[in-house]
Amino acid sequence: MTIGIIICLLCGIIIGRTMPWIINYIDFQTIMTACISLMLVFVGIGLFFKEHNLENLKTQIKDVLIITAGATGGSLIMSVIIGPFLGLNVAQAGAIGIGLGWYSFVGVALSSVSIYLGTVAFLSNAIRELLSIVGMKFYVKKWGKRAAVSAAGSTAIDTSLGVITKYAGKEYAITSILCGTTLSFVTPLVVGVLTPFF
DSSP states (O other): OHHHHHHHHHHHHHHHHHOGGGGGTOOHHHHHHHHHHHHHHHHHHHHTTSTHHHHTHHHHHHHHHHHHHHHHHHHHHHHHHHGGGGTOOHHHHHHHHTTTTOHHHHHHHHHTTOHHHHHHHHHHHHHHHHHHHHTHHHHHHHHOHHHHHHHHGGGGGTTTHHHHHHHTOGGGHHHHHHHHHHHHHHHHHHHHHHGGGO
16 A cells, blocks of 8 residues: 555656646646545445444544644644754744644645745645655554544545555544544644744
């Protein structure tokens, strides 16, 4: 699975590099939305093969709270520690870290303030998403299923959902979706709070 993801990514990079004109003829956003929607359909089908998944929703809500707190707190703490090495103050570093892998939002949002901040936000969150996908098997084995969902951050609801259910199990699909949804609300809120302190 991991090798397949890397190969697909490299193929995309090669195609994008050698055939840049292709972007004018293909609606990538529609294709990605369709693929994610189809994946969610299959995840839903898989969930109902195990009835206890829905019965354990209360337990999963507890997991959601723990994972959301861990992902948010961990991202803010680490970004504030690393920020000064990139010439960022606490608010700037926190806004970048709270992107939680949602590079398309935080990159654009911070670019309106500073091109440098937008670039760092885009790259760091894109790398986080890539590492969460490629390293998912390792995270589950080394730190457990909660850590795997936490590492995915906001992407737990879409791009990372497939690998989470593969390595953490289908029973973590609902937890993953709820965490991704919650964190997707947290990101714009915290970025909005921190922006005036730049």
